[in-house]
Amino acid sequence: AQSVTQPDIHITVSEGASLELRCNYSYGATPYLFWYVQSPGQGLQLLLKYFSGDTLVQGIKGFEAEFKRSQSSFNLRKPSVHWSDAAEYFCAVMTTDSWGKLQFGAGTQVVVTP
């Protein structure tokens, strides 16, 4: 079955430390991959996306993600987190079988401590 898995429900990180959020997918067709961020009580905002080309993609707010086809992963990273990065992060996948329809993971809640 097609799926998007975010193994970590909740991550706590100190301000200034690095952050890595994991995302794994299981799709037969070529995946197009996304990371979105949601602040409490708000809608989601696109951080970055991967369609093709360089497997390391840069996004907004200092985030980057790396696509690893061999591992079916698209992990999100930030070298140094700020208190404003506290939010929920969602990985999403679109495939050629489902143009215009995104499948979302369950999300990872990030807490930033002083």
Place this chain on the structure above:
Amino acid sequence: DGGITQSPKYLFRKEGQNVTLSCEQNLNHDAMYWYRQDPGQGLRLIYYSQIVNDFQKGDIAEGYSVSREKKESFPLTVTSAQKNPTAFYLCASMPDRNTGELFFGEGSRLTVL
């Protein structure tokens, strides 16, 4: 400013009542979507519409209905047939289905008492 407006932000209803959530966009996007968000489950697609006067069921359409009479508007009705309607509902639009980039409203929180 262009964007997506959802209303109301908070809504309380008694069990058995139908409820309509409004979604309006002035981004001139063709495609619009309704997602339901529950804690620990991410976003699940209820309905989507890629063009006016046409819409398709998503993964959890049972108990919901939509209409798309105008490009700008995509209201969602939560009917009494929806067994567990209390949730956070998000409306989104996409400028081009090839981009995959969704633009979201701020959501409507529905609580059924």
